[in-house]
Structure formats: C-alpha cells, structure tokens
C-alpha cells in the first residue's frame with residue numbers, strides 16, 4: 112500500500128488547442144479491505160514539467176497544492192475521472208482536472224461508492240455514509256504516504272458539485288471525527304488523518320433533514336413545478352426527463368406545514384451576519400435572515416453589472432421579496448422536496464441499508480408516509496450533515512471554505528448554503544460565499560476564480 116513513484120504512464124493530450132503533458136499514477140487501491148475493490152481506488156496526475164526541474168505558477172513537485180475533485184452526482188457511484196472534456200455541461204467544456212494540472216496543481220481523483228451499488232449477494236454496498244467514508248479513506252492514503260506522493264499533503268483541496276458539493280463540505284467539517292472511525296476501520300483505511308486544507312463546494316445538496324422546510328419556506332408561493340425527473344443510471348450522474356404540473360391540495364398543505372417549521376429551526380441556530388447582528392425569522396418567515404439573503408443577491412447582481420432597478424423583487428438597499436424571487440426562478444420540486452412521502456427520492460435511496468433500498472430521514476415525512484417506508488438510522492443521517500459537526504470539538508474544520516450556489520438554483524433552497532456559510536464563518540473558518548447571478552444548478556463554471564482563491568490561500 113506504499114505509493115510507488117515508478118509506476119506511471121506519461122500522457123499528452125490536446126483539447127481545444129491546449130496541450131497538457133502529465134504523469135498518471137492510475138488505479139491505486141486506497142484501503143486494505145475494500146468492500147468494492149473496483150471503486151475504492153484513486154488516480155494521481157502530475158504535470159510532467161515537475162519531473163524536469165521546472166516550476167509552474169511558482170509551485171514545484173513538493174509544494175504544489177493537491178486538487179482533489181469528486182465526480183459524485185445524485186449520491187450515485189463515481190468512477191475515477193481523467194483530464195479531458197467535462198462529462199456534463201456544454202459539449203466541448205474542458206474539465207477541472209485538465210485545467211488544474213495546466214495551472215500547476217497535483218490532481219487526485221478518487222472513485223467513490225454510491226447508493227445504487229450492490230454486491231454479488233445482492234446487498235447494497237454504497238448507502239450512506241459510504242460516499243463520505245471513501246472520500247476520507249482516499250485522503251488518509253495521501254497522508255499515510257505524505258513523504259512519497261507528489262504535491263503538498265498539507266494543501267489538499269476538495270471540490271464537488273451538488274451531492275459532490277455536499278461531500279466536499281462534509282470533508283471540511285468532519286475531519287477525524289470518531290463517528291466515522293468504525294466505517295474506516297471496517298475497510299481498513301489508513302490510520303492517518305483525513306485532514307484537508309480547504310474545500311470548494313458548488314451548490315451543496317446538504318442539511319437534508321431541514322432541506323424540505325427550507326425549500327417550502329422559499330417556494331411556498333409557487334404552485335407550479337417544472338423539473339427534469341431524475342432517472343437512476345450506474346456509474347455517473349443521473350439522467351433526466353421533463354415533467355411539470357401544479358401542486359395538489361395535499362402537496363400545498365404539506366408545503367404550508369413545512370414552511371411553518373423553518374423559522375424555529377433557523378432561529379435555534381443562533382446565526383449572525385458578519386457584523387454580529389442576529390439572523391432571525393418571524394412566524395411568517397420574514398426577518399433579518401431574508402435581508403442577509405437580499406444582500407448576498409444584491410452583491411451578486413452588482414458583480415455582473417445587472418441594473419437592480421430592473422429586478423422587481425430586489426432593491427438597491429438589498430431588500431428582498433422572497434416570494435417574487437421564488438416566482439422568478441420557479442419551483443423545481445414538489446413538497447417534501449427531499450424526503451418524499453412515497454419514500455422514493457434519491458435521498459430516500461441514499462439512506463437505505465444493506466437490504467432496504469429507501470428510507471425516510473425526517474420524522475415529518477415518516478409520519479406522513481404513504482409508502483410504508485421505515486425511518487433511517489438517525490445516527491447515519493447525522494453523518495451526512497455538516498451542520499452537526501461545525502461546533503463539535505471532536506472534529507476539526509478546514510481553514511478555508513468556498514461555497515457557490517447559483518442565483519437561479521432551484522434544486523435546494525438558497526437558505527441551505529447561506530446557513531452553512533454563516534455557521535462556518537461564526538466558527539472562525541475563512542468562508543468565501545457567493546450566489547453567482549443567473550447561474551443554475553451547476554459547478555466548475557468559474558475555474559479561473561476558483562484557482563485564484565486556491566493560490567491566494569495556499570501561497
């Protein structure tokens with residue numbers, strides 16, 4: 112299990128006129144006792160110039176930050192990725208691995224188990240918390256081989272989008288927490304550390320126990336939904352088919368009940384803005400927390416030189432009409448958005464166990480269940496929510512966290528990332544949080560800015 116620096120191939124690729132030469136150390140097992148040996152592997156990529164005494168952006172083979180993106184979408188399994196074209200987004204878009212190498216980072220790509228996987232005996236092998244356990248185990252491999260692997264293991268930066276963004280935020284907040292120890296021991300991960308330096312999180316689909324109430328707090332006034340229905344596919348992000356309609360009477364009632372739960376949750380977090388003023392909501396869901404989102408969206412509009420006078424739901428002082436905002440970006444999901452009362456959402460599938468594919472993960476949906484579905488082990492549900500670990504002394508938090516949640520993202524409420532950012536900031540982490548104007552549910556769309564941020568914090 113020692114890193115072998117002799118076991119590599121040199122690759123050269125040219126994409127859109129950009130040529131990259133790199134060393135690929137492929138398919139390295141990162142645990143001693145894998146549950147799924149095909150997946151618990153990683154590849155390391157290194158700019159070839161580092162082996163010829165050259166530096167890139169003033170980094171060298173020993174000092175280069177280690178960029179460690181995960182390819183997880185929809186909490187599905189993710190295979191090892193290679194520098195090349197992006198698997199999703201506009202055709203012809205080059206992926207983050209290519210540009211990161213081009214920029215001088217060492218890149219590590221782990222394969223990660225996901226919720227749909229089964230072993231030969233028909234048992235599920237990638238239900239929660241497997242995705243996070245694997246990501247941690249891969250980082251532990253790097254630390255255990257710190258003196259052998261290329262790059263600076265004190266500068267590991269995770270990156271991911273959506274479910275992958277959630278994983279990146281969890282990597283930043285659950286470092287070395289004992290909750291994960293039995294799972295890491297089971298697969299015989301290295302007994303080193305899963306410490307990372309920084310995390311980049313695009314539109315994290317997280318805080319799943321409270322995501323339904325946050326969604327209805329934001330979208331309660333929007334009776335029409337339109338979405339692409341997620342279809343499960345193995346080995347990549349899910350595919351989608353179009354679907355739209357009006358909320359039923361039952362769904363509308365659920366929306367009202369969920370919306371009413373959100374202010375209490377939010378108020379009990381005792382969050383503050385950067386001036387130390389409390390972020391609160393009254394029983395109608397109005398208050399200083401809305402102003403905090405308004406300021407975030409105002410800054411976003413200004414960054415893109417959008418004429419604020421042309422936005423009916425926002426004014427120059429940052430006053431936000433949350434209903435007008437929700438109406439503009441439209442509703443994607445029906446209530447409850449995540450813990451479906453039929454018990455068959457992607458998140459229900461995430462919290463299944465070895466023999467049961469889907470479970471509820473909120474008492475609300477469990478009590479309203481029409482699917483006869485069990486409640487998940489709440490200790491496991493906790494393990495996929497960064498909010499529970501930020502104040503926990505048994506975990507450390509990464510020093511730097513960058514969160515981006517597109518202004519037009521409707522996959523989860525803007526409140527979810529806003530709460531995460533505020534809580535992290537309050538705990539003393541260096542947080543860079545923005546809601547880029549006009550951006551939908553996506554990631555890796557601003558790699559130049561992301562790499563500027565990495566360079567700034569690393570040098």
Ligand code: DHB
Nearest residue numbers: 184185186273274316522
């Ligand atoms: C993803 C998107 C969702 O809307 C969701 O509920 C879970 C995951 C994703 O793209 O990863």
